[in-house]
Amino acid sequence: MADLLVDDVSLTYVSKKEATSALVDISFTVKDGEFISILGPSGSGKTTLLSLVAGILSPTSGKITLNGVPTTSKHANIGYMLQQDYLFPWLSIEANISLGQKILGADSKDSIEQAKSLLEQVGLTDKLTHYPSQLSGGMRQRVALVRMLATNPSLLLLDEPFSALDYQTKLKLEDLVATILKEKQKTAILVTHDIGEAIAMSDRVLLLSARPGRIAKIFDVPKEIREGLPFEARQLPSYTELFNEIWKELESLEANST
Numbered sequence: 001m002a003d004l005l006v007d008d009v010s011l012t013y014v015s016k017k018e019a020t021s022a023l024v025d026i027s028f029t030v031k032d033g034e035f036i037s038i039l040g041p042s043g044s045g046k047t048t049l050l051s052l053v054a055g056i057l058s059p060t061s062g063k064i065t066l067n068g069v070p071t072t073s074k075h076a077n078i079g080y081m082l083q084q085d086y087l088f089p090w091l092s093i094e095a096n097i098s099l100g101q102k103i104l105g106a107d108s109k110d111s112i113e114q115a116k117s118l119l120e121q122v123g124l125t126d127k128l129t130h131y132p133s134q135l136s137g138g139m140r141q142r143v144a145l146v147r148m149l150a151t152n153p154s155l156l157l158l159d160e161p162f163s164a165l166d167y168q169t170k171l172k173l174e175d176l177v178a179t180i181l182k183e184k185q186k187t188a189i190l191v192t193h194d195i196g197e198a199i200a201m202s203d204r205v206l207l208l209s210a211r212p213g214r215i216a217k218i219f220d221v222p223k224e225i226r227e228g229l230p231f232e233a234r235q236l237p238s239y240t241e242l243f244n245e246i247w248k249e250l251e252s253l254e255a256n257s258t
């Protein structure tokens with residue numbers, strides 16, 4: 001179960017020299033099983049927002065709760081996947097995954113079985129004894145996905161997890177992630193610069209304005225896109241329509257900020 005509430009949140013970074021207002025008056029909810037994406041011009045506060053939801057940062061004002069518990073609490077069960085995989089190079093793939101489980105106390109017999117079945121699903125069972133340097137970028141991100149899911153988090157935060165991959169690998173991994181998350185009915189937030197990826201993977205797309213980031217608009221993704229896999233979604237007329245709508249909106253946000 002995962003119901004996320006972001007209520008009137010603002011964040012100002014304060015250093016000895018200056019104060020930088022990064023986000024202002026952000027409010028939205030993510031319902032259990034929903035997938036939302038966050039788009040916005042560079043510097044609009046996308047990563048800051050994800051760090052706030054992860055509980056790594058505390059809001060300057062406002063509150064963020066997951067199932068009624070502040071996300072800064074150690075009881076909030078949140079998984080993070082980043083552009084870089086941050087696998088430990090000196091540990092085998094199997095050890096990388098089980099270490100994450102051990103740290104979070106998710107190393108019961110059931111959880112270990114679940115991790116094995118996930119590795120099978122992402123086609124990596126023959127790589128268990130390999131080291132990260134022996135794997136391609138796409139394979140490493142698949143390991144990072146398994147490592148995140150193996151701790152059974154209720155909310156998944158994805159910060160540009162596909163952006164360092166070549167285009168074909170990225171499209172394949174988008175389909176794989178979408179399939180697994182749908183099957184497991186996971187709740188997720190994706191930060192991306194890719195409008196197409198945001199549309200193809202999400203139920204809703206949240207657009208931030210230029211810094212300080214405010215919610216400029218929230219787009220509902222049409223049903224026919226949500227029902228299929230991301231690759232197929234990119235062929236639909238409603239995908240192209242929404243892509244153009246978001247593109248224009250982003251252009252006007254960027255133009256207003258310069």
Ligand SMILES: Nc1ncnc2c1ncn2[C@@H]1O[C@H](COP(=O)(O)OP(=O)(O)OP(=O)(O)O)[C@@H](O)[C@H]1O
Nearest residue numbers: 013020022040041042043044045046047048049211
């Ligand atoms: N630790 C920090 N201290 C001061 N300012 C910061 C800090 N981290 C981020 N900022 C500023 O806050 C604003 C939002 O940054 P953030 O990285 O969240 O934006 P973003 O939308 O993720 O950017 P990008 O699309 O370029 O990755 C930017 O102006 C950035 O320079």
